[in-house]
Amino acid sequence: MAVAGLRTSPLPPTKKVGMNIPDLFCFFEHNFMKTTNLPGEFIPPDYFGGSIANIPATIASLLQIPFDGLPPLLEPMWLPISDQVERIVVLLVDSLGWDMYQQSKTDIGWLSSRLEIEAKITSVFPSTTVAALSSMWTGYAPAQHGMVGLRLFFPREATLASMLRFSPTFASFPNSLIDAGIKPEAFLQVPGFAQSLATYGIKTHSFKGYGIAYSALSRMLDRGVFETHGIVTAADLFVQLRDLLEETTGQLLYVNAYWPAIDTICHAYGPRHPSVGAEIMVTLNLLKTEFLDRLSPKAKKGTVLFITGDHGHVEAPVDQIINVDEEPTLNEMLLMRPAGEPRTPYLYARQGCQKSLLNYLKEEYPDKLMAMPSVQALTSGLLGPKPHAPDIAQRLGDVLATMRQGYNLLTRQEVEVPKLMKGRHGGMTAAEMEVPWLGIHLNS
Known part of the structure; x- marks a missing residue:
């Protein structure tokens, strides 16, 4: 007997779009190895089937619907x-x-015993939340959707802005970019994944902190979401999640x-x-205790859980x-404060100083950072394959630098904050x- 809402016959196979996996492999093999000399400790993003940007296509494949975007994760990461x-x-x-x-595995032994998928995948580049979440909510790489960092330069508004606050960086005026005419829902240059799912009658639910549930960034990401759920604590998250699955069997x-x-x-105390x-x-x-152990067999039926970072x-x-601000030679070559991330700054050079800036960074800080022309970072595919967002080049400045070891490029104001961050991310x-990709079929 057919159950209401459950698929009784498969939809057409997932449509292949853009580059296929072998093509993407050749693309990255050629570009990363031959046009960028990455330091040995760097791990490039694996957009051809091993990154968080491939998760939406994986979900589409599991639900047997077409998807336009990057390909799914390699089959061993979901087919079982x-x-x-x-x-x-x-x-x-x-x-x-x-x-x-x-x-942490010794403290969560129950999880290891339940896992059916345990794999290591990569983040996107830069490895920062705004870029990563945008990829997970679209299925595209940062250069494709356009969200390439925490701080982005808006030339028409003549301002460097925080993408978390959607406000200029020099002062906190939350969502003031909206007042300048920039609509969050139109910022990302590709469709939302929830919009794609809605086309096939699949509802998307988003759970996130109560205070950010309807922020400008959430409005960018949640296009097509059926319902956004604000949460207060981890316990609240798993109770609400359990209730949702019970109500939607x-x-x-x-x-x-x-x-x-x-x-x-991690930011406050450091990752160790x-x-x-x-x-x-x-x-x-x-x-385990508030979600998996208390979920009814009916709610578990046909349900898969993935855990990732x-x-x-x-x-x-x-x-x-x-x-x-304490590097006068460097400061004189910069047109403005760095954009991007302290771990991956995008540097805008004064007119005529592009080459000098690049050479200075390479000669002065060889063990502290890797620098390249921003256009090289784009053409190499470091931020994703083509087609790229129309205005992506101007968001990356003239020179892209990625920090080595634990180095960060900061301004005086950032150094003098009362509580300096002891942990950071955004580099390579x-x-x-590297993040985990863990999977459990709740029927098991």
Whole structure:
């Protein structure tokens, strides 16, 4: 007997669009290895089937619907739990790096015994939340959707702006870019993944912190979302998530549940602080006790759970800060404050200083950063394959620098804040780029 809402016959196979996997492999093999000399400790993003940007296409494949975007994750990362999938939950734990997950496994032994998929994938580049979430909510790489960093330059408005506050960086005027005529819903240059799912009658639910549920960034990401759920604590998240699955048994569903506490702790204390491991243990044990253990067999039917992170973290020692205001030669070559991230700044050179700026960075800081012309970063595919967003080049400035070890490029104002961040991300080290991809079919 057919159950209302459940698919009784498969939809057409997932449509292949753009580059296929072999083509993408050749693209990255050629461009990364031959046009960028990446330091040995750097891990480039794996857009051809091994990154968080490939998650939307994976979900589409599991739900047997077409999708225009990057290809799915490689089949071993989802095919073993692809039988009779009707509902998918992705728990996105902000800053859950692969190394953190490995260090916490003894405290979450129950999870290891339940896992059917355990793989290591990469973040996007830059490895920062705004870029990563935009990729996970669209299925495109940063250069394609256009959200390439925390701080972006808006030439028409003549301002450098924070994409979390949607406000100029020099003062906090939350959402003031909206007053300038920039609509969050139109900022990303590709369709929202929830919009694609809605076309096929699949409802998307988004869970995130109560205070950010309707922020400008959430309005960018949640296009097409059926319902946004504000949460207060991790326990609240899993109780609400359980209630949703119980209330929607038999319905096609995609759920994205975002939990930010680990990222907050890493920024405050550093990724090696004991509170980080404790938070991972508490969060994932709550997932078991308040969600998995209490979910009815009816709600588990046809449901798959994935757990991943958007990026990892590195320690940010105070003796590994490059203060741009204390570097007069560097400062004189810059037109404005750096955009992007402290770990991956986008530098705008004064007129005629582009080449001098690049050479200076390479000669003065060879062990502290890697620098390249921003156009090279684009053409190499570091931020994703073509087609790129129309205005992407102007968002990357003239020179892109990516910091090595725990170095950060900061301004005087950033150095003098009362509580300097002890952990950061945005670069290309393994600790920042590698995240877990864990899967469980709840029928099992």
